[in-house]
Amino acid sequence: MVFKLTSPAFDDDQPIPVKYTSDGQNVSPPLQWSDPPPGTKSFALIVEDPDAPSGTFRHWGIYNIMGERTMLPEAIGHGPKTERLGKGVNDFGELGYGGPAPPKGHGTHHYHFKLAALDVDELSRSPSMPVVDIWKAAEKHVIGQAELVGTYRR
Numbered sequence: 001m002v003f004k005l006t007s008p009a010f011d012d013d014q015p016i017p018v019k020y021t022s023d024g025q026n027v028s029p030p031l032q033w034s035d036p037p038p039g040t041k042s043f044a045l046i047v048e049d050p051d052a053p054s055g056t057f058r059h060w061g062i063y064n065i066m067g068e069r070t071m072l073p074e075a076i077g078h079g080p081k082t083e084r085l086g087k088g089v090n091d092f093g094e095l096g097y098g099g100p101a102p103p104k105g106h107g108t109h110h111y112h113f114k115l116a117a118l119d120v121d122e123l124s125r126s127p128s129m130p131v132v133d134i135w136k137a138a139e140k141h142v143i144g145q146a147e148l149v150g151t152y153r154r
Contacts, residue, residue, distance in 0.1 A: 061088025061131035
């Protein structure tokens with residue numbers, strides 16, 4: 001089997017519903033994954049937009065996702081804490097999810113949801129770090145990676 005990341009909200013290479021963008025409710029979409037590699041102890045997730053005018057823009061990052069998980073619900077992080085998730089500071093300068101917000105008329109942007117299966121229980125004890133640092137820290141421990149791409153345009 002192949003480690004795979006999907007969403008019940010949108011298919012790979014298809015538009016992200018407005019609800020999950022800055023033009024809507026700006027909440028994270030639900031995500032599901034299957035068949036992580038043996039030895040997975042935790043996961044880290046980031047969302048990047050490589051089509052941003054200033055270069056890759058990081059919209060979201062979370063880490064210390066328990067290895068037993070197979071999904072993240074919609075709007076994760078908006079309710080009571082049930083585990084020690086670390087949240088990334090996105091390129092908007094905010095802690096947590098910042099939905100797609102491409103410049104009007106800039107064409108279709110591609111949002112890469114990248115999920116890394118890690119060989120450690122905790123990536124960091126820090127409750128927050130910049131999204132770019134999440135991926136740098138994760139790279140040393142990646143035993144598998146799955147990706148889902150959503151699109152959005154204004």
